[in-house]
Amino acid sequence: MNDGLTTHGLDEDIRVEQVRLVFTNMKNSLYLGIALALVLLAALYSAHNPLPLLTWFSLVALGRVTCVSYAMLALRRGVSATNAPRLIRAMCVIKAFEGFAWGSLTWIVMGQGSLSEQLLTMAALAGVSGNAVSLLAPVFPLYASMQLVQLGVINSKLWLEGSSYSVLAVGCTLYVIGQIGQALMVQRESRESIGLRFENRDLLKRLQVESSRTEQALIEAEQANLAKSRFLAAASHDLRQPVHAQELFLEVLARSQLSQAQHKVLSSARAASQASAQMLNTLLDFSRIEAGVIEPQRRVFQLQPLLCALENELGSQADAKHIVYRSRETHLAVESDPSLLELILRNLISNAIRYTHQGGLLVACRKRGQSVSIEVFDTGIGIEPAQQTDVFREFQQLGNPERDRLKGLGLGLAISQGLAQSLGHALGLQSRPGRGSVFRIQVPCATGLLSSDAFVAASPATLHTGRLRGLHVLVIEDDASVRQGMLQLLEGWGCVCRGGEDIDDALRLVTDWPVELLISDYRLREHQTGGLVVQRVREAINAQVPALIITGDTAPERLREARDIDVPLLHKPVSPLQLYRVLSDMVGTPAGH
Incomplete structure (x- = not known):
């Protein structure tokens, strides 16, 4: 029923448009019709028939003016589905009158005028009939009312004139029949054209609605994404504070007198703290990518030291799962950012170990044209083709519906993809479910001189006391526990410290x-920042005192703001070793072992 109502409504809309079209054309044809009547009046005028011709001209002019006036009035008042039938009926009467007026010319000329006058009359009426097709055919009743009345008046005169004119009457009838077929075709084409215009209009409206919805x-997705980023940043900041304080206090505790059992408990506590710090650093890496603050520092370096360092670091994880970890030796050198490339490969290798339960993994390099393909093969669970794009999205994990924290956060591959894009390296995946996977990253071959310090493997260090002894350090931190932990750690290193919160x-x-x-947190109370602290302190003492900003804020806008400050920046949680090395470099003291 709804479809029927819809179709009926469309038919009414089309009919309204057809009436508007015909009435508009009538409005523009006033002068043309009267001009043709004047030409015929002048050509046929003679002394023996002035009154009949003037009467005929008056009827034609009256019909034309009445038709155009009614059409203009209807258009001004508006044509609708309600009044369209009434307008058509009224116009049919007017067009019948016009047909009668034009056809009556034959009663004046045919049989009385010269041959040329009779030919001119029939030719003019044929032209009027032909014009009616283009003008009135979209509303066929208007054409039919005019044409049939005109034909009836003409034929009645021709039949009265005798057999010599009967043939002409038959010809006129056939001519009109042919025009009726043409008029019906024009009506159908106009209907299809208008219907198509309505369909396009409706389609455009639907597209506009869908576009608006999209x-x-x-907008809602972007807002949700921003809300997610803000939540992660806030959660990360709030979590980093106690973890950072915990790291500081554990380091202070490690330097005190403890029994063997206490050292064992301390070691477990530090391992748990480092695991928490690793997860938070993963969130930081993801936030840095979203914020667009990663600026690759490309250089030329050998791959083998990097592969060895990763194997030394991650091999124990493979051993714990009783799987094989192998890295094939290579002499190839590449041009990239060694720190970022290390992070990409660490994520890929950790991912391979996590999802491999038997067999093992292989890290290998091969030269392909002007690039080096670094490949991580595993014999793990594999990835279904439909999921091979999803695994590079944030917080996507396979086989971890219970969100086991030991299986990570689902950000490793998303971070690797983002870092690869920042470096301009292509990262690809091939996998067969149940057979394993291979991740490949394409890195440009080395084209310049090798840098001897391009990659330095991370290794634990033993801090020597007294390196910073006597250094006057001001700590500004609004979190009391973090401030207290920092002060105790620095004092344990021999620094002379003072602390405040703003x-x-x-x-x-x-x-x-x-x-x-000066060491300051970045985000302080009352919208104060570490950058402002550094600026105001330097102005107060009139000296460019060395400064360090430490922050737990990972919001993209905060990261961009902090990057723009010309002060070294560390992210919480900061390990004591990292803090000691940075402070040693800042005051010009070697941070060796």
Whole structure:
């Protein structure tokens, strides 16, 4: 029923448009019709028939003016589905009158005028009939009412004139029949054209609605993504604070007198703390990619030291699962950022170990044209073809519906993909379910001189006490536990420390105290920042005191702001070793073992 109503409504809309079309054309044909009547009046006028011709001309002019006036009035008032039938009926009467007026010319000329006048009359009426097809055919009743009345008036005169004119009457009838067929075809084409225009209009409206919905959905998705990023940043910041404080306190505790059992408990606590720090650093890496603050530092370096360092670091994880870890030796050198490439490969290798339960994995390199393909093969569970794109999305994990924290956060491959894009390296995947996977990253071959310090493997270090002894350090941190842990750690290294929680404390503490190094959290209370602390302290003491910013904020906009500060930046949780090395470099003291 709904489809029937819809079709009926479309038919009415088409009919309204056809009436508007015909009435508009009538409005534009006033002068043409009267001009033709004047030409015929002048050509046929003679002394013996002035009154009949003037009467005929008056009837034609009256019919034309009435038709055009009615059409203009209807258009001004508006044509609708309600009044369209009434307008058509009224116009049919007017067009019948016009047909009668034009056809009556034959009663004046045919049989009385000269042959040329009779030919001119029939030719003119044929032209009027032909014009009616193009003008009135979209609303066929209008054409039929005019044409049939005109034909009836003409033929009645021709039949009265006798047999010599009967043939002409038959010809006129055939001519009109042919025009009726043409008029019906024009009506059908106009209907299809108008119907197509309505369909296009409806399609455009639907497209606009769908576009509006899509745009709204995109806005909502972007807002949801921003909300997610803000949530992650806030959660990351709030989690980093206690983990950072925990790292500091554990380091202070490690330097105290402990029994063997206490050292064992401390070792377990530090392992748990480092696992938490690793997860938070994964979130930081993801936030840095989203914020667009990663700036690759490309250089030329050998791949083998990097592969050896990764095998030394991650091999124990493979051994714990009783699977084989092999890296094929290579002499190839590449041009890339060694730190970022290391992070990509660490994520790929960790992922291979996590999802491989028997067999093992192989890391190998091969030269392909002007690039080196670094490949990580595994004999793990494999990935279904439909999931091979999804695994590069954030928080996507296979076989971990219970969100086991030991299986990570599902960000490793997303981070690797983002870092690869930042470096301009292609990262690809081939996998067969149940047989294993291979991840490949294409890195440009080395074209310049090798850098001897391009890659330095991370290794644990033993801190020597006294390296920073006597250094005056000001710590500005609004989290009391973090501030207390930092002060105890620095004092354990022999530093002379003072601490505060905002700019006012910082300015008060340096008034009569020779600060030599400033450490500040980035985000403080009352919208204060570490960058502002550094600026105000330097202005107060009129010296470019070395400064370090430490932050747990991973919001993209905060990362961009912090990057723009010309001060070294560390992200919480900061390991004591990392902090010691940075401070040693800042004050010009070697940070060796």
